[in-house]
Amino acid sequence: MTNPSFALSALADPTRRGVFERLASGSASVGEIAAELPVSRPAVSQHLKILKEAGLVLDRAEGTRRVYQIDPAGLGAIRAWLDQFWAIALDAFKAKAEGEEIAARKGKHK
Amino acid sequence: MTNPSFALSALADPTRRGVFERLASGSASVGEIAAELPVSRPAVSQHLKILKEAGLVLDRAEGTRRVYQIDPAGLGAIRAWLDQFWAIALDAFKAKAEGEEIAARKGKHK
DNA sequence: AGCTTGGGTTAGTCATGACTTACGGTAAGT
């Protein structure tokens, strides 16, 4: 759950990213979200369930409505996972650039 | 392509994350990766193709082998996309915490 | 030249999941 796997696969779906990005502009109910997206209300409900299980979304009951908003938890998990590779990626990039310099100078590479 | 959509959906698959995480510990050829994962070599080849299109991986020819390594581009795209929601998520969290304080004090919420 | 090694591609199968329709359930209004 603190595992980014769920958050990553949750944000892989375009419709689900749409729901998530909609919530980024303010909390909203299921019906409101469905009205602004080209899918039915049950579809939105299912997507919100997955987003909630991924720790990307919070929900609270407000009368008969259910208001959803963004949860920083899932976002943080993805960020932490990404940062794990950030330094490595930069090193690889640096090594690649240096390799190209050598290749340009010697016309060959390791 | 600078769009994080491809990178996100690419990293959604567990096997593909395995390939990517393997490359984080150093560049490797297709056969080497396939030997360390419970999938066939063609499967790895297909995954690498998708990772490459997502800007997450770079490849260079080395004799008859093909060596892959991590590309910072796709990682950066995801990071930029995430940062777009980071401030919003923190605001939501802050608002939620304050709401809970009020709820604890008054036994009710907005 | 042939042989071997390492990879990408294709065809086809199978599972996952996104979606809609129909239904059940709860909270407020009359």
Added chain:
DNA sequence: ACTTACCGTAAGTCATGACTAACCCAAGCT
């Protein structure tokens, strides 16, 4: 109590995609 509004769940359909087996291609070696 009945109705209305809002939501979640179940069942079923359909498309996407992950995988393997078989094939083809290129590079190096004898």
